[in-house]
Amino acid sequence: MSKHDTRDFVKMHGLGNDFVIFDGREDGFRPSPRQAARVADRHFGVGCDQVITLEPSSTADLFMRIQNPDGSESGACGNATRCVAALVLDETGGDQLVIETLAGLLACTRLPDGRVTVDMGVPRLDWTEIPLARAMDSGDIDLQLADKAGHQLVAPVGVNMGNPHAVFFVADAEAIDLPDIGPRVEHNPLFPERVNVSVASLMSRAKDHTRIRVRVWERGAGITLACGSASCAVIVAATRRGLADGRATIVMDGGELELQWREDDTHVLMTGPTALVFRGAFPLGDTL
Numbered sequence: 001m002s003k004h005d006t007r008d009f010v011k012m013h014g015l016g017n018d019f020v021i022f023d024g025r026e027d028g029f030r031p032s033p034r035q036a037a038r039v040a041d042r043h044f045g046v047g048c049d050q051v052i053t054l055e056p057s058s059t060a061d062l063f064m065r066i067q068n069p070d071g072s073e074s075g076a077c078g079n080a081t082r083c084v085a086a087l088v089l090d091e092t093g094g095d096q097l098v099i100e101t102l103a104g105l106l107a108c109t110r111l112p113d114g115r116v117t118v119d120m121g122v123p124r125l126d127w128t129e130i131p132l133a134r135a136m137d138s139g140d141i142d143l144q145l146a147d148k149a150g151h152q153l154v155a156p157v158g159v160n161m162g163n164p165h166a167v168f169f170v171a172d173a174e175a176i177d178l179p180d181i182g183p184r185v186e187h188n189p190l191f192p193e194r195v196n197v198s199v200a201s202l203m204s205r206a207k208d209h210t211r212i213r214v215r216v217w218e219r220g221a222g223i224t225l226a227c228g229s230a231s232c233a234v235i236v237a238a239t240r241r242g243l244a245d246g247r248a249t250i251v252m253d254g255g256e257l258e259l260q261w262r263e264d265d266t267h268v269l270m271t272g273p274t275a276l277v278f279r280g281a282f283p284l285g286d287t288l
């Protein structure tokens, strides 16, 4: 491939969490970590929160590879899963499909209103599955810190949705200095695979439905307008802390996701919108 060879892509987003999507199902194309970083760069590339590549799968309709702007890979990306489902269902004309990721198979259903529901699978909750560096209750992680303004963040809940999450419940998520505490938690040695960091505050609670405000610092990406796997981690964390029981609306900077999880149900269901922004082509030569 010469440096002038270009590769077609589709730019999509889920609540402002945006993606450059390549299709490698025919030719096995897969960006190197360096190429993914360049594509994701908002000055020298296309710009996105994650680079997504569709690949063949022997167990599902397709495999979805997820690369962060720092070139690292993830086992889950809830918002991108909805976008890829919508993109491929537009091709097939169907309303259901299964997407394989590094963390497992995700069943996706397009609803009559155009939103997509993804069965994000069973949350992993043992300390070894988050993972944590030493044995402890993942529902009450032994970590506390303060942001520059002195706001205390104490005892996050750890949840793995195919990727690692730490959820701090705070009085007011808006007040937290996320650019300060995000990287400090992401790179804390307690998280051997790093971690996505959410700050969450309860907005309202009715019977069987809770509204929760959530802001996210994503592993390998920084602050994003929304994070689908984090929304799953938050309903699981809130349920474990007795703050939710079954259904929740997760209110993020980019909009709202509808979540369902009951401890006996095991699977987390996430529903939300998707948007196709534009199609383009990018020079991906090896020299990049």
Ligand SMILES: N[C@H](CCC[C@H](N)C(=O)O)C(=O)O
Pocket: 017, 049, 050, 066, 068, 073, 074, 075, 076, 077, 078, 079, 080, 163, 164, 196, 218, 219, 220, 221, 224, 226, 227, 228, 229, 230
């Ligand atoms: N930064 C995440 C991957 C993207 C997750 C997010 N965009 C989502 O919608 O779940 C990680 O390294 O685990």
